Amino acid sequence: MSRLVLVWIVASSMIPSCDSELTDGVVWQRGEIVDVTLKAEKAVELTNVQMPAACALHCAATTGCSFFFHSQVNAICRICNQAKCDWPNSVLVSQTASQYTFYRRKLWKSCPVDHTYNSTANTCLRYDITHDAGYWWYNARRRCLLGGGHLVLIRSDQKYEALKAFLNETLTSLQSQGEDITAAAFNRPWLGGRRSTIVTDQWLWDDGSLADHDLVGKWDVQQGEPQGGGAQDKLTLSATQGYLFHNDNSQMYRHFVCEIDVAL
Ligand SMILES: *[C@@H]1O[C@H](CO)[C@@H](O)[C@H](O)[C@H]1NC(C)=O
Ligand SMILES: *[C@@H]1O[C@H](CO)[C@@H](O)[C@H](O)[C@H]1NC(C)=O
Numbered sequence: 001m002s003r004l005v006l007v008w009i010v011a012s013s014m015i016p017s018c019d020s021e022l023t024d025g026v027v028w029q030r031g032e033i034v035d036v037t038l039k040a041e042k043a044v045e046l047t048n049v050q051m052p053a054a055c056a057l058h059c060a061a062t063t064g065c066s067f068f069f070h071s072q073v074n075a076i077c078r079i080c081n082q083a084k085c086d087w088p089n090s091v092l093v094s095q096t097a098s099q100y101t102f103y104r105r106k107l108w109k110s111c112p113v114d115h116t117y118n119s120t121a122n123t124c125l126r127y128d129i130t131h132d133a134g135y136w137w138y139n140a141r142r143r144c145l146l147g148g149g150h151l152v153l154i155r156s157d158q159k160y161e162a163l164k165a166f167l168n169e170t171l172t173s174l175q176s177q178g179e180d181i182t183a184a185a186f187n188r189p190w191l192g193g194r195r196s197t198i199v200t201d202q203w204l205w206d207d208g209s210l211a212d213h214d215l216v217g218k219w220d221v222q223q224g225e226p227q228g229g230g231a232q233d234k235l236t237l238s239a240t241q242g243y244l245f246h247n248d249n250s251q252m253y254r255h256f257v258c259e260i261d262v263a264l
Contacts, residue, residue: 109263151256
């Protein structure tokens with residue numbers, strides 16, 4: 001074995017790749033390289049942490065920690081949780097001392113208490129109404145990511161049925177608390193689906209997988225869905241229209257459904 005190969009093996013075992021299992025069955029996904037200089041005051045900073053795996057252990061042991069930043073250069077570990085730490089808004093291209101690798105918790109060991117688990121569909125869902133007016137699609141997506149999940153993906157009929165049952169129960173309960181669930185923010189929550197910017201009229205789930213097949217027969221065709229026009233490029237469904245799919249402009253303010261992937 002050449003020295004070059006040896007160096008490569010050592011280096012690659014030090015740096016976990018995507019989906020690596022760093023600690024105790026919790027799967028972490030390596031994200032972008034980001035500049036966290038501006039965010040420093042919001043995170044808990046630990047020094048002398050040489051390895052991402054050690055940083056992951058700190059995060060796993062911290063309540064509410066669903067992502068962390070690690071700098072191999074400075075041996076600094078920044079532990080974040082939803083309340084304290086913001087999502088990075090800049091992705092670096094050049095190497096600097098403030099370069100951190102971002103990791104998020106990909107697979108959870110159980111469904112968090114503020115989510116609802118459906119064992120038939122093995123899905124863990126949360127309907128987010130934290131902001132009265134709702135959020136536009138990109139912020140809804142960001143908020144799900146901050147919670148360690150993603151906007152719900154509906155890649156099977158089973159998931160669709162689980163989502164419908166979940167929304168029916170949630171909206172019925174909100175209605176009994178006096179909410180007007182026919183208001184657009186409640187009635188047409190954001191999902192993790194969008195129109196392809198490359199292939200005309202192709203729909204994708206937000207993990208990049210094709211959605212067209214999953215949507216067959218589920219569009220609200222009576223209301224003319226999906227509507228043409230590039231601006232209506234995000235996926236929602238209408239509770240009052242039998243939970244059929246609609247496409248909407250991402251700048252509409254809506255509540256949304258987050259999903260957490262559980263390893264059960
Ligand atoms: C769970 O999901 C299944 C479909 O996979 C659905 O039929 C069922 O109603 C859901 N259960 C609850 C309690 O929401
Ligand atoms: C929930 O389901 C019941 C029974 O199918 C239906 O009558 C009701 O309108 C639904 N409510 C919502 C908010 O989806």
